[in-house]
Amino acid sequence: MTEKFKDHILTFILGVIFICVMYFVVANGIFIDFLNRVGMNGILVLSMVPAIVCGVGLNFGVSIGMLCGLLGGVLSIELGFSGFIAFIFAIFVGTILSIITGILYGKILNTVKGDEMMVGTYAGFSIVSLMSIFWVILPFKSPDMVWTIGGKGLRTTISLENSFGGILGTFGNIALFIAMCLALYIFFNTKQGIAMKTAGIKPKFALNCGIKSEKYRIIGIVLSNVLGALGILVYSSAYGFIQLYQAPLMMPFSAVAGVLLGGATIKKASIHNAILGVCVFQLLMTASTPIINSIFQDSSLSDSLRMVISYGVILYALVKQGGRRLK
Numbered sequence: 001m002t003e004k005f006k007d008h009i010l011t012f013i014l015g016v017i018f019i020c021v022m023y024f025v026v027a028n029g030i031f032i033d034f035l036n037r038v039g040m041n042g043i044l045v046l047s048m049v050p051a052i053v054c055g056v057g058l059n060f061g062v063s064i065g066m067l068c069g070l071l072g073g074v075l076s077i078e079l080g081f082s083g084f085i086a087f088i089f090a091i092f093v094g095t096i097l098s099i100i101t102g103i104l105y106g107k108i109l110n111t112v113k114g115d116e117m118m119v120g121t122y123a124g125f126s127i128v129s130l131m132s133i134f135w136v137i138l139p140f141k142s143p144d145m146v147w148t149i150g151g152k153g154l155r156t157t158i159s160l161e162n163s164f165g166g167i168l169g170t171f172g173n174i175a176l177f178i179a180m181c182l183a184l185y186i187f188f189n190t191k192q193g194i195a196m197k198t199a200g201i202k203p204k205f206a207l208n209c210g211i212k213s214e215k216y217r218i219i220g221i222v223l224s225n226v227l228g229a230l231g232i233l234v235y236s237s238a239y240g241f242i243q244l245y246q247a248p249l250m251m252p253f254s255a256v257a258g259v260l261l262g263g264a265t266i267k268k269a270s271i272h273n274a275i276l277g278v279c280v281f282q283l284l285m286t287a288s289t290p291i292i293n294s295i296f297q298d299s300s301l302s303d304s305l306r307m308v309i310s311y312g313v314i315l316y317a318l319v320k321q322g323g324r325r326l327k
Helices: 003-027 031-046 048-053 060-078 083-110 116-137 169-188 191-201 203-208 213-239 251-261 271-295 301-326
Strands: 157-159 241-243
Touching (some): 031 213, 031 251, 048 169, 060 241, 191 203, 191 213, 203 213, 251 271, 251 301
Antiparallel strands (some): 157 241
């Protein structure tokens, strides 16, 4: 049985599960909640695709891009922007910062080929912890963000009610997710995109063809970070709050689990893997919440289930990839 046939079997099984659970979701009137979750998390899951395609693997350091987006968000609040202007300004700042940090982060990963995922994980943890210090000492003055007592340092949770909270709505978030999928699809079919895929799949062949794999690895990381920044802004807008300090620490793991659930591997991913993955993952979360709440009265069990699924899927992917190397 070939690996390609196995992938088709996995996709078929996921499709059957998706249809069955979708029937339950529609029948129980929680379909809108499912769509809202897909819109919130879609771009974050999509951010994994460029990193895998360029040969870096799962980008556990996408939290660096998320922090850039969060910084853009708090700057828009500090400057008093609201509505679409605040959202566009946050995206603009987050994108610029993501490009700069993505180039630096990509150069670091080029020096540790083969250990990108481990280095990316610790890089993300380090930057999140470092920014936890900066959130306290940065000179923000907006009363909507700073602590009431003392007037210094940003709050852990910042409301977006007077800024860009819910600016796109459920269907607007989904439309933006689809637009990003189309943009990434168009890029992958350009000369640069094809060169990136070649460098990621067959680096030695790419080198013989004159393609500099290091260059395209950096481009892939930059794209991943930019999508991470945009994704966290969409997530925060739909959620209604910006969460700082340790909140972005574990968010890459849910995005990684989503793309893996869609059939992606450490070495291979596509846009349809991200779409299917975010739908399946959020469908499981949406359908399991009312079931768990009806059986147990502990509201934290749904979060525990999310963590079990996330870490379980990631562990399976890493073990599977390790098994292939031993063959």
